[in-house]
Amino acid sequence: MKLSDSNKTSAEIKALTNKYMIETYERYDFIAERAEGVYLYDENGEGYLDFYGGVAVNSAGNRNPKVVAAIKNQVDDIIHTFNYPYTIPQALLAERICQAIDMDKIFYQNSGTEANEAMIKLARKYGVDHYGPNRYEIITAFDSFHGRTYGAMSATGQTDNVIQMGFKPMVPGFSYAKFNDLDSFKELVTDNTIAIMVEPIQGEGGVIPATPEFLKGLRDLCDEKGLLLLFDEIQTGWGRTGSVMAFQNYDVKPDIISMAKAMGGGMPIGAICTTDKYAATFSAGTHGSTYGGNPVACAAAYAQIGELLERDLAGNAKQIGQYFMEQLATLPDVKEVRGKGLLVAVEFNEVNAVEIKRGAVAQKLLTTAIGSHTIRMVPPLIVTEKECDMAINILRQVVESLIK
Numbered sequence: 112m113k114l115s116d117s118n119k120t121s122a123e124i125k126a127l128t129n130k131y132m133i134e135t136y137e138r139y140d141f142i143a144e145r146a147e148g149v150y151l152y153d154e155n156g157e158g159y160l161d162f163y164g165g166v167a168v169n170s171a172g173n174r175n176p177k178v179v180a181a182i183k184n185q186v187d188d189i190i191h192t193f194n195y196p197y198t199i200p201q202a203l204l205a206e207r208i209c210q211a212i213d214m215d216k217i218f219y220q221n222s223g224t225e226a227n228e229a230m231i232k233l234a235r236k237y238g239v240d241h242y243g244p245n246r247y248e249i250i251t252a253f254d255s256f257h258g259r260t261y262g263a264m265s266a267t268g269q270t271d272n273v274i275q276m277g278f279k280p281m282v283p284g285f286s287y288a289k290f291n292d293l294d295s296f297k298e299l300v301t302d303n304t305i306a307i308m309v310e311p312i313q314g315e316g317g318v319i320p321a322t323p324e325f326l327k328g329l330r331d332l333c334d335e336k337g338l339l340l341l342f343d344e345i346q347t348g349w350g351r352t353g354s355v356m357a358f359q360n361y362d363v364k365p366d367i368i369s370m371a372k373a374m375g376g377g378m379p380i381g382a383i384c385t386t387d388k389y390a391a392t393f394s395a396g397t398h399g400s401t402y403g404g405n406p407v408a409c410a411a412a413y414a415q416i417g418e419l420l421e422r423d424l425a426g427n428a429k430q431i432g433q434y435f436m437e438q439l440a441t442l443p444d445v446k447e448v449r450g451k452g453l454l455v456a457v458e459f460n461e462v463n464a465v466e467i468k469r470g471a472v473a474q475k476l477l478t479t480a481i482g483s484h485t486i487r488m489v490p491p492l493i494v495t496e497k498e499c500d501m502a503i504n505i506l507r508q509v510v511e512s513l514i515k
């Protein structure tokens with residue numbers, strides 16, 4: 112919907128938002144009216160370089176034409192029907208995903224946090240079914256982020272900040288170890304442990320890549336102790352880090368993987384994939400979702416993943432990501448540039464991240480601040496070196512102005 116269709120002014124739309132919405136987000140001071148490729152356009156038609164990409168969602172570009180066409184076609188046939196009949200988009204998408212990441216089976220959800228709920232539920236039920244009623248504990252990492260619903264929030268290893276404070280008690284059965292510290296995980300394994308759950312690269316926690324030794328060590332530990340290895344690839348999945356899934360980069364395969372964000376090209380969808388062995392844990396009635404597997408979302412995801420694979424956008428993420436990170440390292444006041452592919456964070460010594468974010472928006476570049484001195488950028492994977500140069504120039508000006 113455009114402002115001109117609403118019979119409102121821009122100030123009125125903002126006022127309605129502030130009056131009627133429960134606000135938990137710090138908004139950019141413009142209305143997003145239209146989007147295309149790597150650009151978001153405001154109500155005055157001004158273009159912004161979209162380097163937050165709807166939080167790592169718009170990986171094949173905002174409103175990728177194939178995704179748009181798939182949604183329009185599907186809406187003409189069926190919008191929703193629930194999972195009693197077979198549907199064509201579900202079947203085609205299931206095959207495409209399972210073949211792309213070498214898994215046997217998929218279960219559809221509507222979001223990342225829900226995908227993690229399914230992953231946690233499956234692991235717990237497997238433990239209880241095969242080993243007994245106490246075998247349900249899951250070890251996760253400090254500074255992880257797994258979502259906002261109770262299971263995923265409890266799995267999130269951030270116990271003393273806004274994520275969990277005020278919402279306790281958490282779901283029992285989770286303990287937290289130090290990321291990239293294998294011994295810390297080993298120490299927490301008990302007779303009741305059933306799984307270890309990590310992000311291959313911690314996204315919200317500051318863009319911290321796992322070391323290869325750490326992930327390989329977790330795989331060995333899980334094999335030795337009969338534990339499931341669970342990877343949350345909601346942010347790292349679908350080309351973001353330079354391979355289709357981050358686990359392929361590391362050559363460490365999880366037993367269950369959760370995905371969402373970039374998967375649907377902007378439609379709300381998430382999923383877990385696993386092997387036949389673990390998939391057999393869920394049977395009729397044990398888990399479900401009204402919208403999970405919705406035909407429009409699945410048709411969009413089928414087109415989105417087709418684009419990501421056919422155009423090798425993972426390869427582009429790897430190549431452009433390397434260039435972008437090299438250039439970012441030349442900015443003033445930089446302490447560290449972290450990331451993999453086009454999941455990138457820049458930590459500064461002195462300048463404040465929120466001020467950089469605001470300064471960049473004023474110059475038509477969109478980023479996000481994580482923590483007090485770190486900004487994160489997750490542009491669409493179709494981004495070019497030229498657009499990265501434009502972003503660098505803006506950041507250079509903003510950071511220089513903030514140093515003075």
Ligand SMILES: *Cc1c(COP(=O)(O)O)cnc(C)c1O
Pocket residue numbers: 222223224225227256257258259310314315343344345346347371372
């Ligand atoms: C975004 C994110 C989630 C939560 O996904 P939602 O779709 O917002 O529920 C979970 N885990 C990771 C790693 C994420 O980046």
